[in-house]
Amino acid sequence: VIWMTQSPSIVSASTGDRVTITCRVSQGISSFLAWYQQKPGKAPELLIYTASTLQSGVPSRFSGSGFGTDFTLTISFLQSEDFATYYCQQYHSLPYTFGQGTKLEI
Amino acid sequence: EVQLVQSGAEVKKPGESLKISCKASGYSFATYWIGWVRQMPGKGLEWMGIIYPGDSDTRYNPSFQGQVTISVDKSINTAYLQWSSLKASDTAIYYCARHKLKTMAIGFDPWGQGTLVTVSS
Numbered sequence: 001v002i003w004m005t006q007s008p009s010i011v012s013a014s015t016g017d018r019v020t021i022t023c024r025v026s027q028g029i030s031s032f033l034a035w036y037q038q039k040p041g042k043a044p045e046l047l048i049y050t051a052s053t054l055q056s057g058v059p060s061r062f063s064g065s066g067f068g069t070d071f072t073l074t075i076s077f078l079q080s081e082d083f084a085t086y087y088c089q090q091y092h093s094l095p096y097t098f099g100q101g102t103k104l105e106i
Numbered sequence: 107e108v109q110l111v112q113s114g115a116e117v118k119k120p121g122e123s124l125k126i127s128c129k130a131s132g133y134s135f136a137t138y139w140i141g142w143v144r145q146m147p148g149k150g151l152e153w154m155g156i157i158y159p160g161d162s163d164t165r166y167n168p169s170f171q172g173q174v175t176i177s178v179d180k181s182i183n184t185a186y187l188q189w190s191s192l193k194a195s196d197t198a199i200y201y202c203a204r205h206k207l208k209t210m211a212i213g214f215d216p217w218g219q220g221t222l223v224t225v226s227s
Contacts, residue, residue, distance in 0.1 A: 001168070034213030036151075043201055043217040044143075044151065050212055087151050091211040095167035098143075101150040 002026050002090050006099035013104060017078045021102045023071040023088035032092035035064055035073045038101075039084045047086075048073065075104075108132040110140075110202050110218035117224045118192050125188035126221045128202030135183040136160040139205040141214060142176060142187045146198045156205070157185060192225045199223075 003026035013019050023033065031051040036044040046055045048064040051071055061076045075082055083106055088099040113127040128140065141156035155166040159178040166176070177186045185202055200221050203214035 032212075036213075038151075043203075043220050044214075045217070046206065046213045046215040049206065055215065089151075089153070089213065091213065094165050095155075095169075096141075096153045096211060098151040098153060 001095060002029065002093055002097055004088055004090060004097050004099035006086075006088060006102045008102060009100065010103045010105060012106070013078055014106065015078050015080055019075045019078060019104060021073045021086055021104075023066070023073070023099050025069045025071070025090055028068045029090045029092035031067055032090055033064075033066065033071050034089045034091065036087045036089065037082075037084045038087065044087065078104075108204070108216055110204060110216055112200075112202060112218040112221045115222040115224070117226070119227055120192055120194055120225055122192050122225075123188070123190050124192055124223065125186050126200060126223065128185040128187075128218050130183045130185070130204070133204075135178075136180055137208050139211065140178070140185045141203055141205070142174075142185075143201045143203060143214070143217075144170075144198045145201065145220075151201075154187070154200075159185070192223075194225050194227075196223060197225050 005024045007022045033051045035048040038044040052064045063074045085101045085103045087101050109131045111129045136159045139156045139158050142154040144152040154170045155176050157164045157176045175188045203217040206213050206215040
């Protein structure tokens, strides 16, 4: 089983800030990584896949990078609607595990 | 529009059985992997397993193997998640979600709205 470790678990920020969330993977997964956003009471939504490809409709202030075992999600100019919980997921090897989540709070 | 619509919330007692559903529309159901994800109260996402409706090929997370059964009914474009004997620890929201692409896993999109399962005596 591939283990995913996100950091930090909670990040406090303000609108207009730049925020980076890290996802560290227990073994190399090439670029087989996705990022999701989940708002309270809602289903997760796909933001980024193959580590850096933005899902259609996702604002360009979101970006992803990384390869192998270390990945980052960056939000460049925080908007109020970005305050949510973010999860990484690897799809290199079954089971396709998720990170524990990073809550982005005001 | 591609859509996954899940069955409604359930309240069950420990030891009871349950089958929840996820009805797909707007795409060729048989040709995309569809999966289930658990979210316990206040916790993160857990990948439970996936199924290919075309031939019912199913892959389970070892943590859930033997605890749940994933199945499909292609004739009505519906995927299922079932338990034979619920435990209080099965209390969670369960999401179904489809692989974004037919040919390879690159993430889940779209997701169903979630089904809240509450198990309590």
